[in-house]
Amino acid sequence: MAAKSSENKVGQSLFLNGQIARAVFKFFASLQLAIGTLSALMIILAVGTIVESRFSADAARILVYDTPWLTLILIVLVLNLACSAADRLPWQKKHIGFVLTHLGIIIVLAGSLATQEAAVDGQMSMTEGSSGKWVTLKEPMLYVYAQAFKEERMVPFKERALRWKGREKIAQFQTEGKEAQLFLTQFYPNVKTEAGWVAAEKGPGAIQVSLWNSFVNVKQWLADVPASRELPLGPAVLKWASQFAQPEKQPTQSAIELKSAEGVWSVPLPADSNLPFEHQIADGFFVKILSLYRHAYVEENILKEGLPPEHADNPAAVFEITKDGKTERHTVFAQFPDFPTVHGKHESELGFQAVYIDPRFVQLASKNELRFVPQPDGLYYQIINDDKLKQGKVEAGKEVQTGWMDLKFKAEQVLPHAAADMKVLPLDDDDPSEAAVAAVSLKIQSPHGSQSFWLAEGLQKSLMLEDGLFEMVYGRRQLALGFEVMLKDFRVKFDPGTERPAAYESDVVVKDFTRGTSFEKTISMNQPLVYRGFHVYQAGYQQNPDGTESSVFAVARDPGIPLKYAGAAIMVFGILLMFYTRAYSSRNEKGLK
The missing domain is CATH 1.10.287 (Helix Hairpins)
Incomplete structure (x- = not known):
């Protein structure tokens, strides 16, 4: 039982x-x-x-x-x-179209899931002659070096689209007797960064200056470091200098000025009665003035003296340069300094350029400059207005007239010793500004204390704490291509008669060391490089601060594409088969009736 x-x-x-x-x-x-x-x-x-x-x-x-x-x-x-x-099991012939349609949709959805989980979508940029084998993806990443813990680490954190505030531990550092934690406390998807300075116990001097009139109003920092000593502002130049400027002097005597990579020399011109005239500059280096033309003009390719009514007053000089046993003959004109020597139209094997300087035709360059000069008793300003100089001691908050375009200036902050600081200015989450970048607020916490700071994407931060030096860079995760791309040449094509770019092209060399292959390819906007599952597209270009151009490539890999195409083909075939089967069944039923 x-x-x-x-x-x-x-x-x-x-x-x-x-x-x-x-x-x-x-x-x-x-x-x-x-x-x-x-x-x-x-x-x-x-x-x-x-x-x-x-x-x-x-x-x-x-x-x-x-x-x-x-x-x-x-x-x-x-x-x-x-x-x-x-x-529908067991399937019959009339179910074939139905089953194929469902199978096709399933395969398409499987391709979508494969794309979602394993697709690559990133960028790489390079200048001519450089190579790249890493793709920068969209996932955010912190690159951290903790000196005291003898550790370098890549710290990923969650990608966000909107502003966020909270406390999320993203890394922990630990060694014998030491421990530190890194927290993410805020995230802004769009910010503008503003470099500035804060008071410090030691460091370079710095000043924050406001410059304004009825049309402009700017506020800028100057500091005694190479990158912050000079700031062009259109109508004027702001400068941190070690000494006061001296007034420029108008030349009083005609001369030939010689320039080369070795230096600049001035050769005074004598009276006509003292020609030929030889001037020694150094051992084995001298200049011989052969002839002077007070009113020169050229007729039938011959240099002549005189002043025809249709010609302007134009002094000229014919001279020879002898250096290291080599002699060159040149002609220069006061009124036309770029004809023929100064801009290389007359090649100089000795590497010289020459200018005829005549006091009657020399005009000192117009210059507006606001200069700040540290002195033992404080910081002084100097206003340069063409050939006029004005100076005084800097007083924070005091307005001073500059004399140009009704501009005034005021020292907002004067710091005898300063440390660089970066301010983060939040923008709207949907702000389309090209200058906008993402930024995070981080906090390092240890038994000895804590410190919070902002870090914008693409920038580096160094912190010296009791636990040692921490260096961080906010970047993006990088993925190895598995092969190398070298940019040989980059070209921009413009619309006729405009400066609007119409197309971009890059000549590249692909080197695959694992497979031992190498080949050349031209990548354009509609002709990508396709290799080892990657599609490399020409996305655009960017102008670098040094004047060079970087070619920007979009790099994509989608393992779901074959499934999507195959699924779509099966689905279409299944739908057509369903219509055919239904029509065939209807005809048979009518025939039986």
Whole structure:
């Protein structure tokens, strides 16, 4: 009896499990689930479209498309389609189109999931002659060097689309007797950074200056460091200098000025009666003035003396330069200094350029400059207005007239010793400003104390704490391509008659050391480089501070594309087969009737 009772319980359990399995199967195969899943998917895609138009494509990707719940909905839809097709078992010929259509949709969704999980979308840029083998992705990353802990680490943190404030531990450093934690406390997707200075116990001097009139109003920092000593501002130049400027003097005597890589020399011109005249500059280096033309003009390619009515007064000199046993003959004109020697139109094997300086035609360059000069008793200003000089002691908050364009200046802050500081100015989350970057507020905490600071993307921060030196860079995660791309040449094509870029082209050399291959390719906007699953597109270019240009490439790899294409083809074939089967069945039914 006991054995029979046990068998009954097992049978009941199997029956119950079978009922549950059938109920679950019927639920996933139901039309109601299909309608609900598709409705939810349409709502999510609509929300994604709104977010993208309101903020950006990255915001839509982070908040909608790359979310676990969208992945879950896609998985439920795949199960619904699979169970719906399986519910027709055993399949007949009339079900082939239906099954293929469902199979195609399942394959397309599988491709979408593969794209979501494994796609690569990044950038790389390089100048001519440089190489690149790393792609910069969108995932944020901190590169941290902790000197006291003898550790370099890449610290990833969650990518966000909107402002965030909280406390999230992203790294911990530990060694014998020491411990430190790194926290993320704030995130801004769009900020502008403003370099500044704060008072310190030691360091270079610095001053914050306001310069304004009825049309302009600017506030800038100057400091006694190479990158912050001079600031051009259109009508004037602000400068931190070690000494006061001296007034420029108008030349009083005609001379020939020689320039080369070795220096600048002035050769005074004598009276006509003292020609030829020889002037020695150094051993084996001298200049011989052969002839002077007080009123020179050229007729039939011959230099002549005189002043025809149609010609302007134009002194000229013919001279020879002898250096290291070599002699060159040159002609220079006072009124036309670029003809023929000064700009290289007459090649000089000795490497000289010459200018005829005549006091009648020399005009001192117009110059407006506001100079700050540290002295033992404080900081002084000097206003240079063409050939006029004015100076005084700097007093914080005192307005001073500059004499140019009704401009005034005022010292907002005067710091005898200063340390560099960076201010973060938040912008709206949807601000399209090209200068905007992301920024994070971080906090380092240890038993000896804590320190908070802001770090903008692309910038570096160094902190000296009791636990030692911490250096951090806010960047993006990088992915190895597996091969190297070298930029040989970059070209920009412009629309005719304009300076508007029309197209970009890059000649590159691809080197794959693992496969031992190398080849050349021209990448343009519609002709990408396709290699080892990567598509490298010409995305644009950027102007570098040193005047060079960097070619910018968009790099993509999508393992889901073959599945999407295959699934779409199967789905279309299945739909056509469904229509054909239905039409064929209808004709047969009419024939039977």
